[in-house]
Amino acid sequence: MADGASNEAFVEFERVQKSYDGETLVVKDLNLTMPKGEFLTMLGPSGSGKTTCLMMLAGFETATHGDIRLGGVSINDIPPHKRGIGMVFQNYALFPHMTIAENLAFPLEVRKLGKAEQEEKVKRALDMVEMGSFGGRRPAQLSGGQQQRVALARALVFEPELVLMDEPLGALDKQLREKMQFEITHLAHQLGITTVYVTHDQTEALTMSDRVAVFDDGRIQQLAPPDKLYEQPENSFVAQFIGENNTLEGVIKEIKGNTCVVQLDGGEIIDAVPVNVSQVGERTRVSIRPERVEYNRDRLHADAHTLKAEVLEFIYMGDIFRTRLRVAGNDEFIIKTRNAPDQVRLKPGQEIEIGWLAEDCRALDAS
C-alpha cells in the first residue's frame, strides 16, 4: 500500500448487484472496500463483470441493487459529471476536434476556472507526463503511447481523488505497455491518488497493483495483494487464471492441521496444504507453480513425497528452461528452472523424480 494511505474506507461497494435485462445478474453481490491512495486492479476474463463495476463507479451504469459510496457518501443518485472521478478510457477518447491543450483544459473550463489558472494547470499536467511540447497538436498527430499519456494527463488535470482506468494500455505494444505500467503506478503513488484499474492482463495486474480483485462470473473470487494472490490462490479459478499452474486431480486421504495427504487418481501419494477442502474423501485439485517443482532431492525435505516423471520436451527460453513432463498421467506438467551455471539441462526420454515443499502445493476445490 502506498505511503500516506489510510485504512479508512474511501470507495465502498456494499452488496451491489447489476442486471441489464432484469433476469441474469452481471454483478452478483459485490462487496469491496478501498482505502484512500490504494491502487486496486480488477482482473478477470471478459464478461466477468469488472468493467460493469467500473462503469457503475463512474456513474454510466446504475446499480440494480446495493450501495456505492465514495468518501462515505452514497453516490447512487449523483450524475457522472458531479462525481469528480477522473477516467481513462480504453480508446483514450481524446476529443479529435480539439488540440491537446484544449483537451486538457476542457475539465477546467467546465469547472469555470480562470484562464491563467487553466493554462498553468494544463502545462503542469503535460509536463508531468513529459508531453509539454505537444500542446498545440491534435490527437490524430500523436502516437498511441503519446495519446495514452495525454489521456492520463487529462484524467488527472482537475485533481480528482479517484481515477478509473479501463484497460488503458490494451492498444499499445508490449514494450511501451511495460514502460507505461511503470509510469502509471509511479504517478499514482507520487500523487497519492486512489486508482481503480481494469485489465484482463494478469502480468499488468500483478506488477502495478497494491491489491488485485479477481473477477469471475460476477463475483470477486479473491481480493489480495499480488504476491498472496500468486502464491496462495484461494480457489482453482484464481490458481488457473493467475500465472502458469500445474494441476493434478485426486482425493483427500488425510488432513493434519496445515498439511494433508492426497492420493492422485493414478494412485500416487503427495503432500499438500489444504485450502478449501475440509474432509477426508473429498475430491480435490492440487495446484503447484512450475517454478516450485524440484528434481534435485537435496533441496527437498527428507520425508517429502516424490513422483516419477518422464521428460517429454525441453524448451530453451534464455533466462529460464521450460520442461514438459509426464507426471501421474498428466502430459502437460510444466517445470521452470533458472538458467544457472550449474543447472542441468534435461533431455527428452529421461526418467526423473520430482517433488516439492508441501506448503507450495495447494489442495483446492475440484470444480
Added chain:
Amino acid sequence: MRQKMRALMLVAPLLIFVVVTFIVPILSMLFRSVENDIVPNTIPGTVIALSQWDGSSGEPPHENVYRNLYIDLFKAEEAKQHTRLGSRLNYEQSGLSSLFRTTGRSLDDIGELWQDPLEDIDPNFEEGSFWFEMMSGSGGEDFLETRRELMALMSDEDMNGDVGFVPSEEIIQLLPWTARAYTDFALWAAIRDGDTVAEEDPWESVYGALGMDLTNPDTVSAINSYNGAGASALQAAAANIDQLPQFGFREAFTEEDKDWGSADIWATIKLYSPSMTPGYFLNSVDMTLTPDGIVMKPENQQIYTTLFMRTLIMALIITASCIVLGYPVAWLLANLPMRTASILMILVLLPFWTSLLVRTSAWKVLLQQQGVINEILVWLGFVNDADRLVLMNNATGTVIAMTHILLPFMILPLYSVMKTIPPSYQRAAKSLGATNWTAFWRVYFPQSVPGIGAGSILVFILAIGYYITPEIVGGTDGVFISNRIAYHISSSLNWGLAAALGSILLVVVLGLYWCYDKIVGIDNVKLGG
C-alpha cells in the same frame, strides 16, 4: 499498359454513358446559351449589307439592304425558316415574329410587281426553259457552290446533289442579282423538289432580281452590247424600264408593313447579326442589349433576378429546416438500440419508395384551404373557419413540401457520420465534469458537423434545381428558377434563354460549392465511414 487498358475497358460503359448523357448535354447547353447562328444563317446577305449601315443615324438602311433581304427572305420562306428567325428576333423585340410572318406571305406579291410588266414586255419571260437557257452556261461552278453552302446553312438540310444547272459566268457578271436569285431557285427546285430546272417557272424573286439589275445604268448599257442567250428579251426589258415599277425594294417592303421603314427594327436585327450573342445571358439577369449598350429592362419586366434570389433564399430556408428537423432524428437513429433504430430507419426511407409526384400531391391534399391541416386546426378551434391558413400556392407550401421531400438527404449523411462517433467521447466529457448539454455541444456536435456539411450540400444543391414540387404546390410566389427554365424549354421554346438561365444556375452552384470548400473544407464532408 495492358492492365490499364483492361481497367479502362471496364469503366468504359459508364464513362461513355456519363459523357453522352451528362457532359455532352451540359456542353451543348452552355453553347446554346450564346449561340445565335440563326440570324446570319437565314439572312446572310442582309447581315453583310447591314454592317455598312450606321444605326445611330435614325434613318432606315440603304436600298441594298432591302434587296438582300428580299433575296434571303424569299428562299427562307420557301424553306419555311423565316418564322423561326421571326421567333428568335421576337425574344429581343416583340412584334418581329408577326412582321416576318406577314411579310413572308407577301413576298410573292412583291415579286409580281416586276414579273407582270416583264412578261408584258416579252412573253419569253413566262417560259421556264427560256430562263434556263439564258442563265446557263459555264464558268459559274464556284458561284453555284457558294450559293449551295448558304442554302444548306439556311435550311439546315443536305443540299448535295446534281443540280443540272451551271450559271454562266457572263450572266453572273451582267446580272448579279438575277444570277443569285435564279441559282437559289435552281438549287431548290433540283435538290429539294427533285424537278428538272429547265421545266420549272422561276420564283417571283427572280423577276424582282432582274428589276434590281435593270436599275443600274451600267447594266443597261452592257445589255445593249450583250449577244448571248435571251439577249433580245433582255434588250427589250432594258428599253422599257419605264414600264417597270419606279420604286425600290425599300418602298415595296415599307408598303407591306411600315415597320420595315423603322430604324429600331433594323437596329435590333443588326445587334443580333453576329453568330454569338450575350443576349440570352443579359436577358437572364433582366438586362437587354440595345444599340446604346447594355441597359436594365423596365422594372415591370424584371423577373429573373428576383427569381434567382428567391430560389437561393428558399433553398437556404429549406436546408436550415432540414438540419433542424433531421438532426434529432439522425441522433435517435444512431443512438437507439438496433431494433428500434431499424424501424425508425424504415420510416425515414419510406418516402424514397413512394413516387415524388405522389408525395407532392399528398401535400396538396394536406395543405389546401379545405385540406386536412386546416380542417383539424378549425376543428380544434385554433383557427377561425373564415380565415383558414393559406399554406399552399405560395412560398410556405414550397418550403413545407420540399423540406419533407429532401429530409432523408439530410438524415442519411448525418446518421452515417453520427454512427462513427463512439459513445466514449460523451462519457469522457461527462467524467471530466461536463453536463449533458456541454458534453453534447462541445464534444458531440463538433464531431457531427461534417455530417451537417454533407447533408446541407446535398439538400441545398437538390433544392436549388428543384422543379416538380414548386410547380405543384408553389403557385406563383413559390416557384423556382427551374420552373421558369422548364417553361422556356417546353412552352415558349426559347431554348437559348433556358440554356442561359441553366448556365447561370450551374455557375452559381459551382461558386457556392467553391465557397463552401474554402470555408468548411470539402475534406470535412463525410457521407459515412
